[in-house]
Amino acid sequence: MTRLRAYYSADYAPPVSPLFSRLAVLADALRDCKGIELCAPRQVDPRLLYGLHDETYIDHFLRGEEPLASSQYIAWSPLVRDAVLAMLGGQLEAAQHALTHGVAMNLARGFHHALWDRGSGFCAINGLALVAHRLPDKRIFVVDCDEHGGNGTEEFTHRLPNLYTASIFGTRFGCVGSARSWIYPINVTRDGFGPYAQALEDVAAQITRCAPDLILYQAGVDCHENDPKGRAGLSTQQLFERDRFVFRMARRLGIPILFVVAGGYQDASILAQLNGNTARAALEVFG
Numbered sequence: 001m002t003r004l005r006a007y008y009s010a011d012y013a014p015p016v017s018p019l020f021s022r023l024a025v026l027a028d029a030l031r032d033c034k035g036i037e038l039c040a041p042r043q044v045d046p047r048l049l050y051g052l053h054d055e056t057y058i059d060h061f062l063r064g065e066e067p068l069a070s071s072q073y074i075a076w077s078p079l080v081r082d083a084v085l086a087m088l089g090g091q092l093e094a095a096q097h098a099l100t101h102g103v104a105m106n107l108a109r110g111f112h113h114a115l116w117d118r119g120s121g122f123c124a125i126n127g128l129a130l131v132a133h134r135l136p137d138k139r140i141f142v143v144d145c146d147e148h149g150g151n152g153t154e155e156f157t158h159r160l161p162n163l164y165t166a167s168i169f170g171t172r173f174g175c176v177g178s179a180r181s182w183i184y185p186i187n188v189t190r191d192g193f194g195p196y197a198q199a200l201e202d203v204a205a206q207i208t209r210c211a212p213d214l215i216l217y218q219a220g221v222d223c224h225e226n227d228p229k230g231r232a233g234l235s236t237q238q239l240f241e242r243d244r245f246v247f248r249m250a251r252r253l254g255i256p257i258l259f260v261v262a263g264g265y266q267d268a269s270i271l272a273q274l275n276g277n278t279a280r281a282a283l284e285v286f287g
Contacts, residue, residue, distance in 0.1 A: 004283055005097055006030055006105040007090035009040040014079035019122055022268035023107050026261065029272040030107075035283045041090035043082065048092075049125060052133040054117040061124060072110070072119025084110065084124045091127040091260070092134060098258040099138075099214060103247070103286045105279060108260045112142075112150035112218055113173065116159065120152060121173065127260075128216050129156035132163040140164070141212035141255075143203055143246055146220030146263045147230050149175030149183060157181050164210050166203045168196065170223055170232030182206055189225065189233030193241075196234070200242065204249045215255050217246050220262035221274040229265045239274060243281035251285055 013024035030036045049058050060068035062081065069076035087108035098104040111128050113121030128150070132140040142165040144150040149167040151174035157163050158178070166182040167175050177183040184199035207215065221239060223232035234242065250257040259278065264271040 003035055003037040004103065004105060004279060004286070005037050005039050005094070005101070006107055006279065007039050007041045007094045008107040009086050009090070011043070011082050011086035012090070012107060014083050016077055016079050017074055018268065019074065019109065020080070020083050022264070022271055023109065023261070025268040026107055026272040026275050029276050030279060033276065033279065035287055036279060041086065041093045043085040044088035044092060046085065048134060049088075049130070052130055053114075053125065057117050061119070068118055072114065072122055072124045074122055074124070088125055088127050088130060091130060091258075094258050095131045095135065095214060098256040102256050103250075103282055104258045105282065106258065106260045109262055111260065112144055112146065112153045112262070113148070114152045115155055121148065123152060126152050126156055128153050128218065129160060129163060131214070131216060131258075132156070132160045135214070136162055138162060138213040139210060140214050140216060141207055141210055142166070142216045142218060143207075144168070144218040145223065145242060145246070146218050147171055147222035147227065147232055148173040148263065150218060151175050154178060154181040164206075164212065166206055168199045168203070170230060186232050188238065193234075193238050196232075196238070196242070197245075200245050207249070207255070208253065212255060215250050215257040217257055217259035218262045219243060219246075219259045219275075219278045220264065221271060221278075222263035222265055224264070224266070224274060227265055229263070236274065236277070240277050240281055243278045244285060247282050247285035
């Protein structure tokens with residue numbers, strides 16, 4: 001890899017919510033980062049979402065029919081819908097790029113809590129499950145290191161036989177574990193980084209056994225020690241060590257990896273630095 005391709009368009013960041021607009025701050029920071037190439041994807045064709053989520057829910061989300069349209073707890077608007085469709089388009093394009101080139105980044109948030117029949121937890125459509133849905137001949141393994149457990153993705157493992165997930169989290173958010181969903185509750189502030197490092201090793205062992213074709217890395221930074229929603233309590237350096245471990249694991253096992261920026265609730269400039277560190281960890285390992 002000579003350059004890390006990161007997928008982003010202005011549609012990702014409408015000024016209707018800090019959850020979306022923060023992505024523009026990150027994109028501006030990455031434009032000045034040597035080795036990163038920003039690439040604007042096309043919006044996903046909405047027809048590709050049918051068969052993944054409940055048809056009624058997709059209809060209501062696309063048309064703005066309440067209460068389902070805002071069931072992710074973000075007030076629906078055409079800008080919100082278009083942001084979601086743009087990020088999903090980036091997700092599918094980034095997945096294909098990663099499969100060909102080994103690694104890709106999507107400056108996307110709002111995937112892993114979305115359930116089959118509605119949105120949840122600021123997530124409208126499950127863009128992690130979408131990759132497995134659109135690539136049924138590929139084994140997809142989600143490594144979810146967000147503060148909150150990926151309950152939506154866990155639900156989709158019961159619907160998509162090629163989808164696997166492991167969540168290392170500070171807040172359970174409904175994750176209970178199942179045959180293809182492994183869970184690791186963590187509190188670094190109380191117990192130190194050792195248990196988190198061991199959880200990463202356990203996830204690496206699960207990935208080795210499953211032998212997936214693609215890893216999707218939910219590189220959330222709301223588990224940072226200063227995040228208002230964070231309980232896991234990772235420092236900035238520990239987040240970087242986490243990211244570097246995941247990328248080194250993918251490269252050692254020879255498995256392509258796509259990563260998304262996921263959760264974070266601090267000031268946009270701080271989040272840009274933390275997400276930028278994730279990109280730098282990828283460049284260190286793959287560059």
